[in-house]
Amino acid sequence: MDLIHTPGVAGLLSLLLLLWPVPPCQAQSVVKFSLPEEQPPNTLIGNPGETLGLDKINRLFKLEIGTPYLRVDETGGNLYTTETPIDREEMNCERPLECFLEFEVSVTNTLFNSVPILMEGKIHILDINDNTPSFSSPVISISIPEHTTAGTIVNIPTATDRDAGTNGVASYELLGNEAHGLFSLQVAEEHGEKLPQLIVTGHLDREQRDTYDLTIRVVDGGKPSRASTAILRITVLDINDNAPKFERSSYEGTVEENSPVGTSILQVRANDLDLGDNSQIEYTFAQAAESARRLLRLDKSSGWITVQGPVDREQINQFRFFVHARDKAPIPKQDRAAVTITVRDKNDNAPTIEIRGIGLVTHKDGVANIDEDVPVDSPVALVQVSDRDEGENAAVTCIVAGDVPFQLKPASEPSSERKKKFFLQTTTPLDYESVQDYLIEVVAVDSGNPPLSSSNTLKVQVVDVNDNPPIFTQNVIRVSIHENNQPYIPIVKVEATDADSGSNAELAYSLQPDPSISGLFDIDADTGEIRVNTILDRELKEHYEFKVAAADKGTPSLKGTATVVVSVLDENDNDPKFMLNSYSFSVRENLPPSSPVGMVTVSDADKDMNAQISLFVDPDNGEFEIQNGTGTILSRVSFDRERQSTYTFQLKAIDSGNPPRSAYVSVTINVLDENDNTPVITQPSNSSFQHINPLAQIGTSVEQVKAEDMDIGTNANLTYSIVGGNPFGLFHISHDGSILLDKEISRRHYGLHRLVVRVKDGGTPSRFATALVHIYVNDTMGNVSQVEALVGHSLNTPLDVDIAGDPEYEKSKQRSNVLFGVIAGIIAVILVIVIVVLIRYCRQKEAKSGYQAGKKENKDLYAPKQTNKNAKHKIKKNKPPKPTKPLEDDETGTQRGLQFNLINESSSDSPRIHLPLNCNPGSPDLGRHYRSNSPLPSIQLHPQSPTAGKKHQVVQDLPATNTFVGTGDNNSTGSDQYSDCSYKTNPPKYNKQVGL
Numbered sequence: 001m002d003l004i005h006t007p008g009v010a011g012l013l014s015l016l017l018l019l020w021p022v023p024p025c026q027a028q029s030v031v032k033f034s035l036p037e038e039q040p041p042n043t044l045i046g047n048p049g050e051t052l053g054l055d056k057i058n059r060l061f062k063l064e065i066g067t068p069y070l071r072v073d074e075t076g077g078n079l080y081t082t083e084t085p086i087d088r089e090e091m092n093c094e095r096p097l098e099c100f101l102e103f104e105v106s107v108t109n110t111l112f113n114s115v116p117i118l119m120e121g122k123i124h125i126l127d128i129n130d131n132t133p134s135f136s137s138p139v140i141s142i143s144i145p146e147h148t149t150a151g152t153i154v155n156i157p158t159a160t161d162r163d164a165g166t167n168g169v170a171s172y173e174l175l176g177n178e179a180h181g182l183f184s185l186q187v188a189e190e191h192g193e194k195l196p197q198l199i200v201t202g203h204l205d206r207e208q209r210d211t212y213d214l215t216i217r218v219v220d221g222g223k224p225s226r227a228s229t230a231i232l233r234i235t236v237l238d239i240n241d242n243a244p245k246f247e248r249s250s251y252e253g254t255v256e257e258n259s260p261v262g263t264s265i266l267q268v269r270a271n272d273l274d275l276g277d278n279s280q281i282e283y284t285f286a287q288a289a290e291s292a293r294r295l296l297r298l299d300k301s302s303g304w305i306t307v308q309g310p311v312d313r314e315q316i317n318q319f320r321f322f323v324h325a326r327d328k329a330p331i332p333k334q335d336r337a338a339v340t341i342t343v344r345d346k347n348d349n350a351p352t353i354e355i356r357g358i359g360l361v362t363h364k365d366g367v368a369n370i371d372e373d374v375p376v377d378s379p380v381a382l383v384q385v386s387d388r389d390e391g392e393n394a395a396v397t398c399i400v401a402g403d404v405p406f407q408l409k410p411a412s413e414p415s416s417e418r419k420k421k422f423f424l425q426t427t428t429p430l431d432y433e434s435v436q437d438y439l440i441e442v443v444a445v446d447s448g449n450p451p452l453s454s455s456n457t458l459k460v461q462v463v464d465v466n467d468n469p470p471i472f473t474q475n476v477i478r479v480s481i482h483e484n485n486q487p488y489i490p491i492v493k494v495e496a497t498d499a500d501s502g503s504n505a506e507l508a509y510s511l512q513p514d515p516s517i518s519g520l521f522d523i524d525a526d527t528g529e530i531r532v533n534t535i536l537d538r539e540l541k542e543h544y545e546f547k548v549a550a551a552d553k554g555t556p557s558l559k560g561t562a563t564v565v566v567s568v569l570d571e572n573d574n575d576p577k578f579m580l581n582s583y584s585f586s587v588r589e590n591l592p593p594s595s596p597v598g599m600v601t602v603s604d605a606d607k608d609m610n611a612q613i614s615l616f617v618d619p620d621n622g623e624f625e626i627q628n629g630t631g632t633i634l635s636r637v638s639f640d641r642e643r644q645s646t647y648t649f650q651l652k653a654i655d656s657g658n659p660p661r662s663a664y665v666s667v668t669i670n671v672l673d674e675n676d677n678t679p680v681i682t683q684p685s686n687s688s689f690q691h692i693n694p695l696a697q698i699g700t701s702v703e704q705v706k707a708e709d710m711d712i713g714t715n716a717n718l719t720y721s722i723v724g725g726n727p728f729g730l731f732h733i734s735h736d737g738s739i740l741l742d743k744e745i746s747r748r749h750y751g752l753h754r755l756v757v758r759v760k761d762g763g764t765p766s767r768f769a770t771a772l773v774h775i776y777v778n779d780t781m782g783n784v785s786q787v788e789a790l791v792g793h794s795l796n797t798p799l800d801v802d803i804a805g806d807p808e809y810e811k812s813k814q815r816s817n818v819l820f821g822v823i824a825g826i827i828a829v830i831l832v833i834v835i836v837v838l839i840r841y842c843r844q845k846e847a848k849s850g851y852q853a854g855k856k857e858n859k860d861l862y863a864p865k866q867t868n869k870n871a872k873h874k875i876k877k878n879k880p881p882k883p884t885k886p887l888e889d890d891e892t893g894t895q896r897g898l899q900f901n902l903i904n905e906s907s908s909d910s911p912r913i914h915l916p917l918n919c920n921p922g923s924p925d926l927g928r929h930y931r932s933n934s935p936l937p938s939i940q941l942h943p944q945s946p947t948a949g950k951k952h953q954v955v956q957d958l959p960a961t962n963t964f965v966g967t968g969d970n971n972s973t974g975s976d977q978y979s980d981c982s983y984k985t986n987p988p989k990y991n992k993q994v995g996l
Helices: 007-019 048-052 290-295 784-795 808-850 855-862 869-878 946-951
Strands: 031-036 044-046 059-065 070-072 079-081 100-109 117-126 139-145 153-155 169-175 183-190 193-200 211-220 227-237 250-256 264-267 281-286 296-298 304-307 318-327 334-344 352-356 367-371 379-386 396-401 406-410 419-426 437-446 453-463 476-482 489-493 507-511 521-523 529-532 543-552 559-569 582-588 596-599 613-618 624-626 632-635 646-655 662-672 680-683 689-692 701-704 706-708 719-724 731-733 738-741 751-760 768-777 901-903 912-914
Touching: 031 044, 031 048, 044 048, 048 100, 048 117, 059 070, 070 100, 117 419, 139 193, 169 183, 169 193, 183 211, 250 264, 264 334, 281 296, 290 296, 290 318, 352 437, 352 453, 367 379, 379 396, 379 437, 379 453, 396 406, 396 419, 406 437, 476 489, 507 521, 521 543, 582 596, 596 662, 613 624, 624 646, 680 768, 689 701, 689 784, 701 768, 719 731, 731 751, 751 784, 768 784
Parallel strands: 031 117, 139 227, 250 334, 367 453, 476 559, 582 662, 689 768
Antiparallel strands: 044 079, 059 100, 070 079, 100 117, 153 193, 169 211, 183 193, 211 227, 264 304, 281 318, 296 304, 318 334, 352 379, 379 419, 396 437, 406 419, 437 453, 489 529, 507 543, 521 529, 543 559, 596 632, 613 646, 624 632, 646 662, 680 706, 701 738, 719 751, 731 738, 751 768, 901 912
8 A cells, every 4th residue: 555645646636536437325224233242152143134124035145344253144144243252341442331343244146146235234332240340459558647637538549440331330338347437438429430538537646556457349330240359558647738739620632643742732730738848749640541651741740741652543532531639748648630632633644445355256365356247337346445534634535547347336325434335346348358357446535635545456357257158050950760760779960069168168968858758869978969769659759859958068057959859750550440449329210311320430540641541331231321531420221210220330441551451340320219100009999898887986997998109218108098078077097098987976977988088108299099988887788789889879979079978867857847847737727727617607607697588598608519529520631731840940949848838729618738748758778869960870769669559549630720749859968969869759640639
């Protein structure tokens, strides 16, 4: 380091400072910790990075300042103590109560090559009570004149304690009973210091005793406290009345550093009121540090304090001590005053430039090595510039001299003008091939008058790095090889070049790790020849793509990569393969020819011509064909499941390889049912009937309806139902076709019942068949032919007409009602006739009694006329018969009753009653009551039958005027809509005259 004092150099440096740009300062907070002294090794102090909120991931921490007392965890940033203990009393502390240990930690990002962060910090070293207070001598001698007045205070020399604060001297005390009631001790405090004072409490007489030895004990304020003792030897002297007295209790002065020897600083003065030797005063240092006694001189007589050695403010900036003024009496007395001398600064120190490594960059013998590929603004060194002066004399400016690609950048916010830190950083990219080293000169100039400057140099060597990776001649290398190859044969040779030289250009070839090619290929590390190690199968994998690498032998090694694509060429080594081992398709019947019935999928693991497949039906019986390309099977026939439900054949697949390969597969076509068959009723036949006794119980099975359906599945699920001919709900049919009696049989249920039973399948749409079930209800089966005739009549009756029970049952009830009405009418007519006869009789009697003279005349007038019956009959025979009213007119009424006609003819004296008759009661069986719209003849009762002849023997021919025709009612009740009582009389044969 050179000190520059010439004005010319100072002016040049000032010009440089004006022209050279100073980078802006990046502020960093000062981290502060506190730590008690004398801590054991590896005691955690704190983490500066966490205090400042820095991320610890990918960070490198390095202790720049703080050794040998501190160490830092490189990855975590924790600050620990070391084996070297920190003793506060051994440190050069500016103030006793404020003792700091400074440190610096640099933080480098290991993931990105960025500028390190410099963390500055201070550790406040806390005092512990590790020192015992002690007196300067084990025996302390003081003198007290005899006959000293009680209450006189005598100062005792103080004890010292290297500890500070509360751990310093706290109290004094006298031990034992040696004071004999003559002395006591009190402790005064001055300028924060404890002062022991001896108080005379009794009468001292030198002739009785001239010496007293007391034990004095000093105790500090630590916890636990420490203490020591000394012998306080008191000598009783002759009387010295007055003690010296300083003019002031304290004195302050200043002195400029580097002042020459003999320079006066200040004068202390004391006065003594005694005379002679007792008034002569001698000044001495008291409780003064060794440096004060060495650098300052106190004139014993005058009290002047002068310089007697080189005073350097940078070493001691202030002197503090006490001065005693003692008279020269046989028994001297003294006084004490405090003196403070401050050293003024002078620009006598040139700036100090310290260049050291930072982060990952280390320095050795003033040389720093840095790789050429470091990014711009990378730090090369940490430059610390300091000046031991203060004020303007310590304001330092620092620059990099010369045209070099480096600059200074503030590393932290300076804690004072006396110390500044800079990063020496690159400003442009470095190139080893252009410049291999730089000699960097750092110049620092302070602001004193005249200014002082200094410089320091650092040699930076640019280290060549392996910055050129190998490059392959081709980025993608393609090669082909037939499958089923021979193993361990070379397939290609790759080649790469490297622009570097030496070991950086020596290449080694390798295959990049790839599980997909593990064990399949390898490469010669020296020649780059790639070999295949196994037999390749194109069907397993057609293309192999992997990376080949060429790495140089530089540090770190660089490598280049290329892609190798191996294409495996196909050979016809695979048969066609159907997707399934067998195929089964289902089609609906009645499908038209040329309809698709299924599709097969066939593949060939080969490719191109070896994978072109043709499909054939084997054997080809003309029922099916297959489309090549789609694999669709087409039918050549229409399917009828009832004729054939299953077809089985084989398909043959042949590829186009040389030689070709083939495969077979079995195909089954299942014909699904369609509802194309109507149920067939096998039981009963429409012309059959079943007889049931009226006494049969409810639930009795009457008939079983059976049916068949040639379809299958739901199409053959048959349901039975009665859809007609059951108006009384007398029967019901079960799910299996059984017809059961559902109600008790009554009189009106007698006769033939025709049930219309429908049998329906479960197809969509459904099909059904209809059966006629005839059931004859009667007590006996005496006339089977008659029932068969009724069944025959039923077969020709429309199904919408119900045939059920006795159709005459309701009509007979109506006829009974008519009969009762006729009887009532006859009775009424008889009563009328009787009344008329009585009236006539009374009138004739009155007439006889009223006409006496002419009785004969009256009698002839009211005599009934004699009618000639023969004449009447003749007239009737000669008179044409009265035409009979057509039957159609009589059948137009609904539920028409019998009519009663009262006829009073002029030729007769008494009224006549004409009774039209409808049907003769007492029909021999029920068959005569059925009338059908079918061509079968209605059953009619003719007069020629034996029964008719007997019934009509009493019928007489009536006159034409009394002739009427009675017609029955076409309407019927119950089941009469299916059969009528159509019992018509022949007017010429059945007209009858009734005479009363």
